[in-house]
Amino acid sequence: MSITTAPTSAKTAEPTTATINTNAAENTTASKQYLKLAGLILGLSTILLLMLLSFVTPLLNSGAKDLPLAVGGPNMVTTKITQGLEAKSPDAFAVTSYSTAEEATEAVRNREAIGAITAGPDGITIVTASAAGTPYSTILKQIGEGLSQTGQPIHYTDVAPLTAKDPSGSAISMLALPMIFGGMSSAVAFSTVFKKSRRKQIIGAIGVAILGGLIASATLYFGFDAFDANFWPTTAIIMLGIAAISLTVLGLNSLLGFAGIGLGAVLMLFVANPLSGLATGAAWLPSPWGTLGQYLPLGAAGTAIRSSAFFDGAAMGQPVTVLVCWIAVGLGLAAAGAWRARR
Numbered sequence: 001m002s003i004t005t006a007p008t009s010a011k012t013a014e015p016t017t018a019t020i021n022t023n024a025a026e027n028t029t030a031s032k033q034y035l036k037l038a039g040l041i042l043g044l045s046t047i048l049l050l051m052l053l054s055f056v057t058p059l060l061n062s063g064a065k066d067l068p069l070a071v072g073g074p075n076m077v078t079t080k081i082t083q084g085l086e087a088k089s090p091d092a093f094a095v096t097s098y099s100t101a102e103e104a105t106e107a108v109r110n111r112e113a114i115g116a117i118t119a120g121p122d123g124i125t126i127v128t129a130s131a132a133g134t135p136y137s138t139i140l141k142q143i144g145e146g147l148s149q150t151g152q153p154i155h156y157t158d159v160a161p162l163t164a165k166d167p168s169g170s171a172i173s174m175l176a177l178p179m180i181f182g183g184m185s186s187a188v189a190f191s192t193v194f195k196k197s198r199r200k201q202i203i204g205a206i207g208v209a210i211l212g213g214l215i216a217s218a219t220l221y222f223g224f225d226a227f228d229a230n231f232w233p234t235t236a237i238i239m240l241g242i243a244a245i246s247l248t249v250l251g252l253n254s255l256l257g258f259a260g261i262g263l264g265a266v267l268m269l270f271v272a273n274p275l276s277g278l279a280t281g282a283a284w285l286p287s288p289w290g291t292l293g294q295y296l297p298l299g300a301a302g303t304a305i306r307s308s309a310f311f312d313g314a315a316m317g318q319p320v321t322v323l324v325c326w327i328a329v330g331l332g333l334a335a336a337g338a339w340r341a342r343r
């Protein structure tokens with residue numbers, strides 16, 4: 001008995017057009033994801049480099065260059081002092097001569113000079129202002145040590161001393177991050193929570209500036225004894241500094257959206273912060289960056305705080321005006337964003 005088995009043919013399924021298209025789409029999507037990943041890695045690494053350069057470049061190029069210095073006393077003596085300074089430290093100082101020691105000292109009190117060298121019947125007096133920035137006092141004391149080698153009696157006087165609890169003036173430099181954080185965080189928080197109400201965003205930012213500025217100032221005055229004079233004017237300046245940062249970022253966000261917050265962060269963190277001169281004073285930074293920093297919120301706030309807390313308000317008008325202008329710019333940007341949204 002024979003059994004015949006019919007041959008069985010297995011039909012191999014061929015890939016359809018839909019399957020091919022799906023695989024190609026998946027490959028394309030994966031490639032785009034990897035390109036996006038590579039772009040983020042490169043972009044964030046570039047930001048780190050720019051951040052490093054923005055902080056390190058001004059620091060490495062800072063120093064004694066055309067520092068405004070007052071020299072006062074008889075013409076013959078001041079000429080000799082000026083020539084000696086030029087010979088020993090060329091281009092380090094921009095010297096202004098005064099006919100009397102009192103005028104030169106007054107120039108330091110008015111923040112027209114970082115210090116002074118005066119000549120009188122009792123010898124040479126080195127006039128410093130520690131609150132203007134710690135590097136300047138150090139340089140002037142070194143000059144005094146050099147002059148003492150000539151046999152002349154050297155006297156020292158500090159017309160704007162720092163407090164005993166903060167002899168290095170670190171409290172002023174540490175104000176940068178609280179002001180930036182207070183301004184940036186309030187802008188982000190209120191623009192996120194109250195997306196459809198620019199009025200509430202502005203009211204919230206101003207409220208944080210007022211309360212945050214008061215808390216920061218009270219902490220420095222009564223908690224750390226870093227400042228001891230002119231509490232309310234200094235407090236008002238800290239409030240203005242926080243408000244200038246916050247309202248500017250809010251305005252940029254209102255006009256440009258999330259990109260505006262990014263732009264504001266770059267401006268305040270990577271430009272205004274390293275150019276502020278909070279730690280050393282603007283004159284110590286390389287030109288023209290030190291001057292530019294004084295037209296940005298953080299630099300203007302730092303200069304005004306020094307003037308209020310240690311110089312009885314001298315030379316405070318310009319930085320306060322700069323802060324008010326930034327607040328006005330922020331409000332103007334917010335208004336422009338609201339107008340564009342209504343169109």
